[in-house]
Amino acid sequence: MYICGVTPYDFSHIGHARVYVAFDVLHRYLKFLGYEVNYVRNFTDIDDKIIKRANEMGEAPLILSRRFSEEFLHDIAELNCLPPTHEPRVSDHMEQIKDLITKILDNGHAYIIEGDVYFSVDTFLMIIIVYLGKPDDNRAGGGGRVTVDTRKRNPADFALWKSAKPGEPSWESPWGPGRPGWHIECSAMSAHYLSHCFDIHGGGKDLIFPHHENEIAQSRAACPQSNVKYWMHNGFVNRDNQKMSKSDNNFLLSVIFFLMRTHYRSDVNYSDKALDTASDRVFYIYQTLHDCEIALSPFRNESFKGVLPVDVKEQIDKFHTEYLSSMSDDLHTTTVLDDLVDLLKLINGTLKKFKVTFFLSYMELLSSDFGGKKQQVLILSLLALEKEVKEVLLTLGLSSSYNVSEVLQQLKDKALKRAGYTEEEEVLLTLGLSSSYNVSEVLQQLKDKALKRAGYTEEEVGRKIEERNMARKSKRSTRNQTKLGRSFI
């Protein structure tokens, strides 16, 4: 797949995150399905915007674009995005670009005026159809990206090669020194890395016209068999001036979650409140996995006999089937995240049962045989649920390579700060405690709750405690008698 990359002339913002997180999920999901993905994402490292910014800053355009490319790569790695197979730069692919322009000229779909090469829309029927209804945009010169050139045969014609101008970087060509027009780079580099026919081409929806439509025209003008099977375009982020750099892991995970909460084709409204909500949801996911990790850690290396309970197996299977159908239906991550809540709830419910069983076994209220079997089944359930959740988080880019407890602490601090609590106060609140409670009374209430959840009545509990006390007494008296007997000998 070929995804149109950034024009690196400034720091990345959340709008960039939207594009590359969306296509990272596609990349991850295709790999999860077993596809070998050849993922190409370019850098437009020479462009009018770069030249303008470089002139303002007194820096060479290619040095400025290299610097911001590095910043971009840093930000995108922080966002957990897997690296593409190839990340070509325009400045490294001049030969491929010139070859493609030559083919278009040879096929009669372009013309040269004083060192500039223009694509001729009049010679190419398809491009006229593509442009129907939009001639004004093209007359403005590629959506305002370039200035209008009155020498063109048709105002809709667009530049394939721009002759060198003073103060601009240029490369030698058969038409004189110059640099490529905006659109030709993606036709040339996609053909170079993926051939003229490939599966997926994507980018922001602002690229549909003129960039991608011009790409189709150029590629077909050069090679009539050129074909892209699927075009995918993501929506905008409204109010997207949030800078991505130098953020903590919690912020970045929350950003990924926030973006996944809306289908990639829809526009999304960015706000601090929306990000706080995302942060709370990420906290819930991570807290659940953390609790699960703690409960399972003593048992990781043990092998368990027993069968996964039917209801747990059914729920995991149902989730997995729906996950596949949601993701395969144009990456409906929103549905997947909604469904994931049910699985997390099931983990938390199972963890509660596990703690109660553990507590009852500890209190010797369950026979060791029964308690052991029950625990094994619960551990098996937790292992299966944890595996499924982690697998899904991995395909959504939400399975963190970050330190979990560090992220949890950051998320917790943020949530507490928002609520105006200290950590100590929060722990008490979680337990339903306040300083006016008598501690032993509260512990008794917690025990009662645990027993109730385990399905014991007060009388049964009383009877069991009585039996246990009797058993202890009788053990003690046997031991005393033995000791007494020994002393006599």
Ligand SMILES: [Zn+2]
């Ligand atoms: Zn492109």
